[in-house]
Amino acid sequence: MSYLLEERVALLRDIENSPEAIDDFGLLNSCIHCLKSNEATSLLSQEAERSSKLRNGLIKKVTQDLRVSPSLEHIKLVEHLITRLEKTDARGRQGIGYCLSMLLPYLPAQVQHNVQITLLRSRFVGLRRRGYKSVAADSTPQIDFLMESWTAFQDFECAWLLTKLLTPQELITMRREILHHLHEGWQISRLYLRIAEADPTLLKELKKIDGISYSYVLAKLGHSLSTRQAKYLIAKHETDERLGLLIWSVGQMQIWDVLVWFKNRLPKVELKRHNDLIARPRLN
Numbered sequence: 001m002s003y004l005l006e007e008r009v010a011l012l013r014d015i016e017n018s019p020e021a022i023d024d025f026g027l028l029n030s031c032i033h034c035l036k037s038n039e040a041t042s043l044l045s046q047e048a049e050r051s052s053k054l055r056n057g058l059i060k061k062v063t064q065d066l067r068v069s070p071s072l073e074h075i076k077l078v079e080h081l082i083t084r085l086e087k088t089d090a091r092g093r094q095g096i097g098y099c100l101s102m103l104l105p106y107l108p109a110q111v112q113h114n115v116q117i118t119l120l121r122s123r124f125v126g127l128r129r130r131g132y133k134s135v136a137a138d139s140t141p142q143i144d145f146l147m148e149s150w151t152a153f154q155d156f157e158c159a160w161l162l163t164k165l166l167t168p169q170e171l172i173t174m175r176r177e178i179l180h181h182l183h184e185g186w187q188i189s190r191l192y193l194r195i196a197e198a199d200p201t202l203l204k205e206l207k208k209i210d211g212i213s214y215s216y217v218l219a220k221l222g223h224s225l226s227t228r229q230a231k232y233l234i235a236k237h238e239t240d241e242r243l244g245l246l247i248w249s250v251g252q253m254q255i256w257d258v259l260v261w262f263k264n265r266l267p268k269v270e271l272k273r274h275n276d277l278i279a280r281p282r283l284n
Helices: 005-017 027-033 037-047 053-068 072-085 090-106 109-121 125-137 143-153 156-165 168-179 185-195 200-209 211-220 227-236 243-252 256-279
Strands: none
Touching: 005 027, 005 037, 005 053, 027 053, 037 053, 037 072, 053 072, 053 090, 072 090, 072 109, 090 109, 090 125, 109 125, 109 143, 125 143, 125 156, 143 156, 156 168, 156 185, 168 185, 168 200, 185 200, 185 211, 200 211, 211 227, 211 243, 227 243, 227 256, 243 256
């Protein structure tokens, strides 16, 4: 027996909206799986802007069809969703952005790139973040897309991706503007680890920026601090939450005397850290 699409959709909505536990056995997704490829894309284009079990089931069906054989209907679906992005409200954008993110890995390369550049050019940071996530997962990330987005928005997510993807020489050129957007020590360490591949002398900059990150990078590169330098940095950063990382770095450098010195100093360090914690202003 054949059913019209309208009848199929009516059944799907009836299952989705049923107040009873009618879908304990996956009936909704099984019915969705019976849709033809063009029916699924047509219905997803209508459902994309709202969060629902029906929409999520349709995404699974469409991605499954995409893995088997991308078609013109899939491309038209993506084009429709891109067009709707700038016309819908905030909730609709979130829904469409989610759909595009889920479909993106299975789209043909050129269509993928069209979606990525659309997301990265968006004036809405939530959509740009989806674009950054897609580029990060791409086996051949489009650096020119990132550079365009960086010029326009200078988002943290873009700065972090550039830190990981640019060549060391390119990072040297851009390091100051990228550094302005990296706020965690481990991120700054990653930047200078990569820069040091091309110019180790630039580690002097890191030494001025953050002693703990500087020690970590030196340890990772197989270099060492002097005993005097190590003691100075430990004393300076005794109340820092990353003190353990500094001690790890000293251990990697095999500066035994400094570790013994630190052991003997531990009671004073623990008292100082305790007092520092008490003195910190509490957030209401």
